[in-house]
Amino acid sequence: MxxxxxxxxxxxxxxxxxxxxxxxxxxxxxxxxxxxxxxxxxxxxLTRSFARLPARYEAGAAEIYDYSEVGPDPLKELVADLGLPIVPMGGSALVMGEHVLSNLDDVRDALGADAAAAFIAFDRAARDAVGCLDFYHGERGTAPPRTSPRFDAMLARIGSPAARRYVETMIHSDLATEPGATTVAYGLDNYLMNDPTYLRLYAIEGxxxxxxxxxxxxxxxxxxxxxxxxxxxxxxxxxxxxxxxxxxxxxxxxxxxxxxxxxxxxxxxxxxxxxxxxxxxxxxxxxxxHPAHYLRITALFDRPFWRSWLADSFSMLDRFGGCCLYDESARDPGATHGTLGWLLGGAAAVEMSRLADDEVVAAALASLPDFLAAGAPPVLEAHVHRWLGAVSGMPGxxxxxxxxxxxxxxxxxxxxxxxxxxxxxxxxxxxxxxxxxxxxxxxxxxxxxxxxxxx
Amino acid sequence: MRQPSIDVLRMLAIVMMVVVHFVENLSAWHGAQGDGGLSLDGFWRPTGLAAPLFTFLAGVSYRLWVRGREDRHDSDEAITKAGIRRGLFLIGLGFAFNVLVWLPADVFNWDVLTFIGSALLLLTACRGAPPPVLVLMAVAAVGVSPALRQLADYPSFWTEGFYDPDLTLGDVALGFLCVGYFPVFPWIAYPLAGYAAAPGVFPRPGERGSLRPGLTGAVLVLTTTASVLARRLGMTAPAWFRVQGWTMFPPSLEYVCGTLGMALVLMSLAHQLLDDRGPDSRLARVAGTFSRHSLTIYLLHHAVHVWPLWIWAAWTGADDVTVIWQRALPASTAFGLAVLFLALAYPLCRWLDAPGRRGVEGWMRWICD
Amino acid sequence: MTPQTAAPRTAPATVPLPAEGTCGAANVEWISALELALLVVSARPDEAATLPAEALAWVEATGPAQTIAIHGAAIAWAPGRAALLVEPTRCEAVRAALIEFGMHDRDLRELEAEVAAGWADLESDAPLAFDFRDRDAERRAGLGERFRRLVALRARLVRLVPHLDRPPLHPPTLASQVGERLRERARMAERAGHLGMQLEVHERVYDLCGQRASEWSLAHRSRGLEWAVVVLLAVETALILVDLLASRGS
Missing domain, CATH: 3.50.50.60 (FAD/NAD(P)-binding domain)
Known part of the structure; x- marks a missing residue:
């Protein structure tokens, strides 16, 4: 047979x-x-380890999406079926210039009341366009085919430039492309995923x-x-x-x-x-x-010097058009060292990938705000992982x-x-x-x- | 846990029983057997209460015994088996008693032992019946008795004032059912009533008791009193029905209601007055001693006052062993002997209480439990 | 700032109580509903979010304190005392979030204590979920009372859970973040979940007890009728038997 x-x-x-x-x-x-x-x-x-210390970091996919609060989540079930423990991830801080904006109060204080109002208006429009269950079921694209505008058109409607920059920074590294190269639906997805009502994030322990x-x-x-x-x-x-x-x-x-x-x-x-x-x-x-691009830079320090200011498992930086700064050492609760990971996306990732690794690492360290850079110890070891064209900027x-x-x-x-x-x-x-x-x-x-x- | 009130009432029944038997059997002085007619003669005399109280307390004690076994988490099956064994033991003992005590007189009595044994078997069978059904059974037993006695021709078994059946199967069965000394009908009403009333009078710890048994007893007593008074005013029922009159043999409705009411009232009162004092009072100790050995005393008092009559007849060479039956002694002497017997029974019972010794009750528990 | 060290059971006498809603310099206020003395310390925006040592010591005077530092606010919490360091402009909202947390925590603790107290009853009642006998009849009232109490507990928990298990607010505010962090630190959602599971066990047992008691009650009622029929048949049998025995000679 x-x-x-x-x-x-x-x-x-x-x-x-x-x-x-x-x-x-x-x-x-x-x-x-x-x-x-x-x-x-x-x-x-791809999970990698440093040579100098037994410290792990994610060189590829950084986190997994958790839809279980909304409905069945086959991937979470698969992870549980394989007996793998998970660590929740989350972060609300966004660094703009030398300000850490962790909440609406901070946005109002740092960017002004008008920017806060414009941001809230965008947030409401995003929620109106994609509800929690629509997001879960992937039911977007209510706009007629071919006339569907690109996401930059929607961002342009944000009344305050400061608020627009705030939103762009928040989602740029997740998009892995520029807002003009993707759809409104995918752009909104990447904005709304910051809301724990829509989804939560986790990583696999180890x-x-x-x-x-x-x-x-x-x-x-x-x-x-x-x-x-x-x-x-x-x-x-x-x-x-x-x-x-x-x-x-x-x-x-x-x-x-x-x-x-x-x-x-x-x-x-x-x-x-x-x-x-x-x-x-x-x-x-x-x-x-519709290729989209990532670049990951991971640096090992002897201590997590940023935690007094940035205590979450990741934060956003307004450098490189908006990048994500991961506290990789937060994945390991017992770690005494500090591992910081930059996730660059889109044009910045392409541009930086042309540089040599040392230059990329130097640029990443230079992107840290002054209040962090001032207390940063020397880098013990750093690695760059290039993921050019590895993902789609317009899935579907x-x-x-x-x-x-x-x-x-x-x-x-x-x-x-x-x-x-x-x-x-x-x-x-x-x-x-x-x-x-x-x-x-x-x-x-x-x-x-x-x-x-x-x- | 022993209830002093039950012990006291049982002691009261024992004392009455011993006095009645000594005085009646040695000197023909009748207490309970009244006129059956118009006078109140006999109604006030307490002697007719002994057997009703004894059988009523048998029902009460059985209920409390079952409860104790349940509290020890004995299975239903074990409780039922023990109940049946106890009933059969008493019936067997009743037969042995008949042979040993009454054989020389050549009579067979369905007496209180065979009755209580039968009652235990019936109560075991009806253990799970709801209380209203138990009351219905008691009422039915009392209500149907006159008709049964009429069907069985009761007077034909009671020649010359005592029960005298032929020892045929039919007569023996009729004696057991309705015409013997203590036939099932209507006497079963007493243990049924005791069994039904016990939970109300003796609630479990933490529960409230009920006044219903005492009030029911009071109503029965008052009804009986009214019936007696009505009879004095000339209102009578057919003689055969034996509703009226204060007769123990056959037990008239008036007698059954009156004695049942008295038993209920006495038990309620005794519980209210005595049980709070605990089992350590002098009265409770004395009553407990008599109560624990009531069966032994029952057997013993018959032996000590009946056997001398048979021995005397044999000694004098009389043809009839009952030659001095009810003619042996003056009533006052018989009464004195009853008191003497009771006085001697007490230390005997105390002696039986010692570890390693058993009275009849001890043997019953050893065999049946 | 010199907070007093004795645990206040009533409004502290030596520390001036600020009028409600004023959060200027260090102030202690007594929140009677929570039996909590709350020390509010104003922080400057450029300061690190660290509670002064005296404030921490004042809180820890009543027991070990939980400490939380989040986005410029710092909180220490011990039984009966709490301290909050926050910018004046955000003080009122954060204070409200803290008091709201305290109320929910108190409600949850009360529920936990009541459920814990019910285990002994549950253990003694559990056999009745399988087998209900005549001798158990007098326990019906107690079972009913415990079931009613259980329903009340469930109702209280159901009313409380939406406050404990709500998704984080987005976009967040400092007050919402403080509330979420406090709930997370106190493991309120998990505790409520465990409480729900415990109540489920109680409900299952008492539900079954109720069913068994109802079955017993129904059976008891029909059994009364059956017994009445049996009694009447027995009486009839007795009459027939006696009649037969009495007429055997004729």
Missing amino acids: RFPRVAIVGGGPGGLMTADALQREARVPVELTIFEASSRLGGKV GNERLVAGLDGRIRATRRLEHRVVRIGGGSGRRLCVVAEHTGRRHEEEFDIVVVALPLDHLQRVEFAGPRLAAALRRHLAHHD GPTPVPLDLRHRPEPVDHPGLFIVGDYLFDATLNGVLDSAEHVAGWIADLTAIRREAVA
Whole structure:
């Protein structure tokens, strides 16, 4: 008896989550093969340690979104299922110049009553546009397609420049792109996620990469690390042929089903054979390719010198067009050292990524406000991680596409080819799990139907 | 926990019983057996209260015994088994007693022992019945008795003033049901009433008692008094119905209501007056001693006053063993002997209280519990 | 600033009480509803949010103090005493948040104490949730009373929970942040959750007790009728039996 063969191209969170979900949901045994171009699984979920001290930091995805207050949260359930403890994260402080604005009182004092009023008006408009349940269900895009304005148009309507800058600073690093390059819906999402009523944040104690390790530990699949998939096309019958490159040599394998779980920049490098499939993928990429960029700078100090002023797990800085400053050492309650992480997004991330690591670190340290820089001890060790084009600045594309078409770009001749990605939903780990579970459920149904048909 | 009021009342019943039996059996002086007619003669005499009080207290004690077992978390099954064993023990003892005490006289009495044994069996069966049902049973037992006696032709069993059945199955069964000395109908009303009234008079700790049993008793006494007075005014019921008159054999309705009322009133009063004093008062100790050994005293007093009559008849070579039955002594002497017996019974009971010794009650507990 | 050191059970005599709402220099006010002496210290915006040592010592005179420093405000809290350091312009709102927290904390503690006191009753009543017998009949009134008390407790908790478990205000104010931090530090949402679970156990037991008691009551009522029928049948049987026995010779 031959079991359905399923190839998963991409060993990042999307690939692993698809494999895990498929393994849980499949009603017939499936033979899984995971292709990963690099030597590690996990993709953008990356926890690293310093060389000089046993201190961890997040070099990739910094936090996970918690929707459990609003409704079912599959990712939180998965984390709990894997037995991983979590640490809540939160922060309300935003540093503008030399002022720490932690609340509305601070905004009113530092920016003036008019700015505070303009900010409150924007906040109300945002809530009116996207309610808590709309946010949870991802029901945006009430504006007609094609006429949907970019987010900068909405920001421009904020009456006070100071309030506008306050909002831009607050959301810039989360957007990872410029307001003019994304939709109102995605911009509002990134503003409203600061409200704990809409969602809360958490990280996995001991590093977010434990999620990857947990999934890897329970997936029964053939893992082909350092196998870069270069070509996918039709095989014998309705099967699909996957061509992977390993140590300079190409290998071909045929599969019943192929799930491509690659970030957009990697997806563009794969050749899809056959005119129909190639055209479908071109359409897919054209719709979804709105690259956004991150840059992470992490510096280790002998003590958390900023805590007298910034006590939360993260704060916003009005430098680099608005960046997020993570207290990475807050993830480890027993830590005596201090780890500060900058998350730059959008154009600033692109610009800074062109510099050498030392220059990037120096620029980051120079971005600290005077009241912090004055008491800063020397940096013990620093690292830079570049994530250019790693995420989408317009998840789901400028106009909504039916869910099935998002995940199966060419259903006629290549019904066995599926696509999984965070950019199909909301560019988060939660979104990629939604995508993975959708595809896994679909494949589970298909394999069961085929088995019944054969029987 | 022992209730001094019950001990005192039971002692009262014992004293009355001993006096009545000594005086009646040795000298033919009748207390309770009144005229059945118009006069109040006999009504005031307390001697007819002994058996009603004794049987009533049997119901009360059974209820308190059940409660004690429940409080010790004994299972229903264990309580039921112990109740049945106690009932059978008493019935068996009643049969043995008949053989040992009355055999020379060649009579078979459905006496108070066989009755209380039967009552315990019935109470065990009805243990879970709601209180109103128990009252209904008591009322039904009293109400149906005249009709039963009429059906059974009661006078044919009571020739020359005492119960004299043929020892056929039919006569024995009728004696047990309605024509013997202490037949189920209507005597079962007393233990049923005691069982139903006990929770109201002796509430559990922390609960409030009820005045209802005492008030019911008072109403019964007043009704009986009214009935007696009405009879004096010429209002009579058919003689066969035996509603009126103060007769213990057969127990008239007037007698049953009056004695039941007295038992209820006495128990309520005794509880109010005595139980707060605790079990350490002199009265409570003396009463407790008599009460604990009431069964022993019952058996013993029969042996000591009846057997001499049989022995005397045998000694003198008389044809009839009952030759001096009710003719042995003057009433005053018999009364004196009763007092003497009671005086001697007390130290005997104290002697039986010592560890390692058992009276009849001790054997009953050993066998049945 | 020289706060007195004795724990005030009534309004402190030697420390002048400010008129309500005035938060200028260091002032002690007596909040009778909470039996709490509140020391309010004005802070300058450029000062670090640290309570003066004397104020902390004054609070700790009654017991170990919880301390919180948040966005320019500092709070120390011990049984019967609290100190608050905050900018004058934000004083009134933060003070109100602190008093609101104190009231909810008091309500929650009262509920916790009452539920804790009910465990002994629950343990003795629990067997009745399974088996209700005649001898338990007199406990029905007590069960009913405890159930009513339980419903009242649940009602109080249900009224309280929205205040304890509300989502953080957004955009936040200093007062809302202080209130949230105090509730978080006192673990009020978790405590309310645990209290809810404990009440659920009580409710389940007393609900079952109520069901068993009702079943017993219904059975008791129908059993009375059954017994009455049995008595009447027994009487009839006795009459028939006696008639048969008496007429056997004829």
